[in-house]
Amino acid sequence: MSAAAAATGASPVRDAVEWRLAAPLGLTYVVFFAAPFLILLGISFYADAEQTRLGFDSWLKFYTDAFYLKVIFDTLKLGVFAVVATTILAYPLALVFRASSPRMQRVLIFIILMPLLTSVVIRTFAWIVILAREGVINQTLMGLGLTATPLNLLQTELGLVLALTQIEMPLMLLPLLAIMNQLDQNLIDASRALGASKWRTFFRVILPLTLPGWIAGATLVFASATTAFISQSVIGGARLVYLPALIWQQSMVVYNWPFAAVASLTLLFTVLSGIMALSWLGRFARTT
Amino acid sequence: MGRTKAEIHPSMASQHTATAQAAQPLTLDGVTHSYGTGFAVDNVTLEVKGGELVALLGPSGCGKTTLLRIVAGFISQTNGKVIIGDRPIDVLPPNRREIGIVFQNYALFPHMTVAENIAYGLAARGESRAVQAERVAEMLATVRMEGFADRKPRQLSGGQQQRVALARALAIRPRILLLDEPFAALDKNLRLDMQIEIKRLQRQFALTAIMVTHDQDEAMSIADRIAVMSHGKIEQLGSPVEIYDEPATLFVNNFIGSSNLLKGRVEAVGSDGYRVALESGAVWTLAAKGRFEAGAPVLVSVRPEQMVLADEAAPDRLPVALKLSLPIGGALIHDATAAGGEDIKIAVPRRPGALSTGPGAAFAALAPHARPSLFPAASS
Numbered sequence: 001m002s003a004a005a006a007a008t009g010a011s012p013v014r015d016a017v018e019w020r021l022a023a024p025l026g027l028t029y030v031v032f033f034a035a036p037f038l039i040l041l042g043i044s045f046y047a048d049a050e051q052t053r054l055g056f057d058s059w060l061k062f063y064t065d066a067f068y069l070k071v072i073f074d075t076l077k078l079g080v081f082a083v084v085a086t087t088i089l090a091y092p093l094a095l096v097f098r099a100s101s102p103r104m105q106r107v108l109i110f111i112i113l114m115p116l117l118t119s120v121v122i123r124t125f126a127w128i129v130i131l132a133r134e135g136v137i138n139q140t141l142m143g144l145g146l147t148a149t150p151l152n153l154l155q156t157e158l159g160l161v162l163a164l165t166q167i168e169m170p171l172m173l174l175p176l177l178a179i180m181n182q183l184d185q186n187l188i189d190a191s192r193a194l195g196a197s198k199w200r201t202f203f204r205v206i207l208p209l210t211l212p213g214w215i216a217g218a219t220l221v222f223a224s225a226t227t228a229f230i231s232q233s234v235i236g237g238a239r240l241v242y243l244p245a246l247i248w249q250q251s252m253v254v255y256n257w258p259f260a261a262v263a264s265l266t267l268l269f270t271v272l273s274g275i276m277a278l279s280w281l282g283r284f285a286r287t288t
Numbered sequence: 289m290g291r292t293k294a295e296i297h298p299s300m301a302s303q304h305t306a307t308a309q310a311a312q313p314l315t316l317d318g319v320t321h322s323y324g325t326g327f328a329v330d331n332v333t334l335e336v337k338g339g340e341l342v343a344l345l346g347p348s349g350c351g352k353t354t355l356l357r358i359v360a361g362f363i364s365q366t367n368g369k370v371i372i373g374d375r376p377i378d379v380l381p382p383n384r385r386e387i388g389i390v391f392q393n394y395a396l397f398p399h400m401t402v403a404e405n406i407a408y409g410l411a412a413r414g415e416s417r418a419v420q421a422e423r424v425a426e427m428l429a430t431v432r433m434e435g436f437a438d439r440k441p442r443q444l445s446g447g448q449q450q451r452v453a454l455a456r457a458l459a460i461r462p463r464i465l466l467l468d469e470p471f472a473a474l475d476k477n478l479r480l481d482m483q484i485e486i487k488r489l490q491r492q493f494a495l496t497a498i499m500v501t502h503d504q505d506e507a508m509s510i511a512d513r514i515a516v517m518s519h520g521k522i523e524q525l526g527s528p529v530e531i532y533d534e535p536a537t538l539f540v541n542n543f544i545g546s547s548n549l550l551k552g553r554v555e556a557v558g559s560d561g562y563r564v565a566l567e568s569g570a571v572w573t574l575a576a577k578g579r580f581e582a583g584a585p586v587l588v589s590v591r592p593e594q595m596v597l598a599d600e601a602a603p604d605r606l607p608v609a610l611k612l613s614l615p616i617g618g619a620l621i622h623d624a625t626a627a628g629g630e631d632i633k634i635a636v637p638r639r640p641g642a643l644s645t646g647p648g649a650a651f652a653a654l655a656p657h658a659r660p661s662l663f664p665a666a667s668s
């Protein structure tokens with residue numbers, strides 16, 4: 001009784017302390033995120049590269065040019081493809097993981113995490129070796145007689161999605177495996193005993209109940225695939241242009257900062273729209 | 289789909305007269321299962337008659353859940369057959385077995401409402417929405433949960449979740465009902481209510497049922513027969529009375545109820561039974577089952593309520609030193625030590641007013657109706 005009373009009495013003080021604990025991070029955000037963001041927003045309203053005149057010219061130029069609209073669309077598409085590809089591969093693996101013994105699970109986790117131990121740059125260059133005209137894939141296909149001429153995989157969307165799928169896979173898998181492992185086996189058994197096939201059980205029970213994990217994974221994959229500057233430019237090359245490369249080119253090569261600012265904000269909105277779409281999906285996954 | 293339904297379930301057409309359905313027997317024939325090392329279920333043969341409720345009773349880890357999961361088809365046994373009616377079902381996947389199962393944690397789908405949970409099995413069978421709605425209403429009425437259709441499982445109490453789990457299992461009109469420790473998560477008062485409820489539904493739907501439990505009172509009160517299991521084997525199968533009064537093995541004897549074990553030796557085998565000389569000093573003539581030769585060392589098992597106390601010595605009374613007596617309800621439990629050093633508990637009806645007697649010497653004898661059991665003593 002008295003302890004509870006003391007706790008209620010102390011709560012305003014405690015609240016103040018908690019608030020101050022968040023101050024360092026809050027301050028960092030203000031200085032290194034909010035302020036640059038506002039500056040970026042400000043710069044985007046300069047009409048010319050020399051930043052002499054205010055106006056909506058940069059925004060208009062970006063959003064009326066079919067080329068730039070296609071860049072937005074391609075970036076979004078790349079994110080969606082990466083999410084779809086990782087999903088298709090991750091769910092079966094998560095089911096296998098779930099059914100494995102604890103020791104096997106440790107081995108699988110190690111294999112899944114291994115890519116994270118090497119830098120993205122190294123993994124990206126490894127994919128060049130794999131995708132190149134004389135690379136592993138082409139040599140195998142030609143060796144098997146499946147194709148006479150080497151396939152063009154580098155500098156194609158297919159090659160990029162392939163590489164991104166491997167590179168982003170851990171981001172999809174980790175949250176998915178965590179939630180998959182917690183799923184009560186009795187729910188699956190109950191579904192089967194009630195007459196549901198394995199597929200029906202997957203779509204009616206396993207999928208809805210693991211959706212929160214998938215949404216977390218999909219958000220991470222989408223955000224990092226759409227902003228994967230290194231992989232996009234090394235594997236996509238000059239032929240495929242995505243928003244990150246466009247920003248780099250406009251700011252560091254062309255020195256049109258207002259235009260680069262518009263592209264940056266567009267990338268931010270693109271990623272945000274994907275994340276919002278995913279969290280909107282999450283409202284259907286209110287499971288408990 | 290429709291064809292198999294009709295084939296498996298001749299009574300589907302007459303849903304509202306589910307009681308008229310002939311219950312099918314469930315037979316386990318030499319069922320054996322190993323998870324890798326040792327046998328979790330070891331050569332179990334068991335016939336559950338149509339409409340009968342058999343309780344699987346046994347200590348933790350004896351293979352009860354494993355046996356249930358084999359019947360449901362979640363694991364396929366290493367050896368042996370499971371037969372419903374006269375059809376082996378081992379080749380059928382769980383979703384084709386028409387078995388209703390209630391889990392210890394109820395396993396209600398948390399993302400579905402009560403109504404959706406109950407309709408789940410019907411939807412999986414491709415029943416129309418109208419049929420589903422009708423059956424859901426009927427099942428909710430059966431388990432007295434009308435008005436809860438739109439709740440989520442987390443908004444229900446344990447007992448209510450239990451009822452929904454039952455309704456969901458019964459909605460598909462199963463041939464067999466399996467219950468894995470259905471009352472374990474309920475408190476004592478609710479337990480009794482649910483036991484009566486399950487018994488009522490099992491009768492009403494004429495279900496052949498197996499219930500797993502490690503609570504002997506629960507098994508005694510609702511099962512038609514009890515199968516006592518130990519280390520994957522069935523030690524004894526019989527009615528609750530048989531199990532309690534005529535335990536076939538020492539394990540069953542010790543597992544069910546409490547009993548006093550007295551060491552002795554068979555002195556003579558007569559037409560009226562075995563004459564056993566107890567180490568603690570009395571000689572009893574017992575008409576017990578089993579086959580023993582004269583001179584064989586035996587253990588005599590007497591339930592506390594099958595003994596009485598007397599003041600004077602006699603050849604069939606063993607001297608005991610009373611240590612402590614505890615009034616438990618209408619009985620007085622005496623904790624005593626026999627001459628041989630064995631601990632004995634004696635339960636006598638408590639006389640009104642009398643609470644307990646102090647320590648002292650007395651003589652313990654068999655009550656007139658007592659039927660002690662005899663077991664071979666481990667040769668030492």
Ligand SMILES: Nc1ncnc2c1ncn2[C@@H]1O[C@H](COP(=O)(O)OP(=O)(O)OP(=O)(O)O)[C@@H](O)[C@H]1O
Pocket residue numbers: 323328346347348349350351352353354355502
């Ligand atoms: N998936 C499994 N893998 C390996 N061994 C298992 C597995 N499940 C159960 N066992 C073992 O099989 C034996 C029987 O287990 P089971 O779960 O059938 O016991 P139970 O009688 O239901 O016990 P309880 O009363 O504790 O629920 C135990 O020794 C257990 O350790």
Ligand SMILES: [Mg+2]
Pocket residue numbers: 352353354
């Ligand atoms: Mg169990």
